[in-house]
Amino acid sequence: MVADRPRAGVMRRAEPGPEGPLVFTATLHGALVTVQVRGPVATPTDVRDAALGQALAWIGAHDDGT
Numbered sequence: 001m002v003a004d005r006p007r008a009g010v011m012r013r014a015e016p017g018p019e020g021p022l023v024f025t026a027t028l029h030g031a032l033v034t035v036q037v038r039g040p041v042a043t044p045t046d047v048r049d050a051a052l053g054q055a056l057a058w059i060g061a062h063d064d065g066t
Contacts, residue, residue, distance in 0.1 A: 010028070011059075012024065013058070018044070019042040019043045020040040020043070022037055024054075025037075025038070026059045033061075035055045039051070
């Protein structure tokens, strides 16, 4: 297992998945945010897609800006 140090503009969280843990990483690049979801290769596509949707909600991408 590789541990990394917290970095400014990077947030991570992990959640259990059906084939093993899913790791969500959000990285701030100026006004843009990239989101990655990583997990075991055996994770079904629909689970990966749902996890990405959850990650977008987690960073506020679906929030009403008004």
